[in-house]
Amino acid sequence: MPNICIHGLCINGQGSYQCYCKPGYTGDSCDQDIDECLSSPCKNGGTCQNLENNYECTCIEGFEGKDCSININECASNPCSAGSTCVDGIASYKCVCQEGLSGPHCEINIDDCESQPCAHGGRCTDALNGYACDCAGTGYTGASCELNIDECASQPCRNGGSCFDDVNDYRCACYAAFTGESRSTSRLAWPKDNNVSRQYIYGGKEMCCSIAKAGQQGNG
Ligand SMILES: [Ca+2]
Ligand SMILES: [Ca+2]
Numbered sequence: 001m002p003n004i005c006i007h008g009l010c011i012n013g014q015g016s017y018q019c020y021c022k023p024g025y026t027g028d029s030c031d032q033d034i035d036e037c038l039s040s041p042c043k044n045g046g047t048c049q050n051l052e053n054n055y056e057c058t059c060i061e062g063f064e065g066k067d068c069s070i071n072i073n074e075c076a077s078n079p080c081s082a083g084s085t086c087v088d089g090i091a092s093y094k095c096v097c098q099e100g101l102s103g104p105h106c107e108i109n110i111d112d113c114e115s116q117p118c119a120h121g122g123r124c125t126d127a128l129n130g131y132a133c134d135c136a137g138t139g140y141t142g143a144s145c146e147l148n149i150d151e152c153a154s155q156p157c158r159n160g161g162s163c164f165d166d167v168n169d170y171r172c173a174c175y176a177a178f179t180g181e182s183r184s185t186s187r188l189a190w191p192k193d194n195n196v197s198r199q200y201i202y203g204g205k206e207m208c209c210s211i212a213k214a215g216q217q218g219n220g
């Protein structure tokens with residue numbers, strides 16, 4: 001006798017029979033495979049394959065799971081440099097860099113010295129989203145070497161001499177009776193004071209500190 005219930009169990013009755021189908025089959029003779037793909041169980045563009053009492057999804061790139069409902073976290077491997085923010089996408093990721101960094105993985109430290117921010121010949125050292133200026137020897141100070149140091153602050157001109165600030169230097173206007181060691185011999189570089197009691201001397205330290213010897217005063 002042929003099997004009347006192809007994928008099921010046949011129960012004999014009074015002049016009749018009843019088929020009880022195995023899971024996944026239907027029909028009077030349990031001959032029809034139920035298509036589990038009809039309910040579209042595969043999400044996010046996955047492809048469904050009908051199986052016996054089951055289905056199988058083939059996911060597109062970037063998704064996983066029985067129903068392709070899991071967006072794979074491409075940020076899990078921490079592809080962006082430290083301090084940057086990784087934004088997960090579909091089969092992709094994007095790095096949002098902190099200030100001062102650039103590049104696909106925020107791996108490039110932007111050269112903040114490129115704009116030459118250190119004035120007056122100060123030496124620039126790049127940092128993260130900033131720079132440091134070494135103003136040594138320039139006669140200037142400040143974050144960008146923008147401030148002319150007041151060399152008169154220490155009041156180097158003695159005996160009533162007037163101090164004039166210069167770059168990395170100062171000059172004193174001395175009364176004629178006084179002079180001092182001078183780095184520069186260019187006394188002529190400065191106009192003679194109409195008040196003949198003073199002469200300008202360029203450079204030097206401890207200016208106007210001593211009484212000029214005969215022959216040293218009033219030249220020029
Ligand atoms: Ca993803
Ligand atoms: Ca930088």
Ligand SMILES: [Ca+2]
Nearest residue numbers: 149151166168
């Ligand atoms: Ca100065």
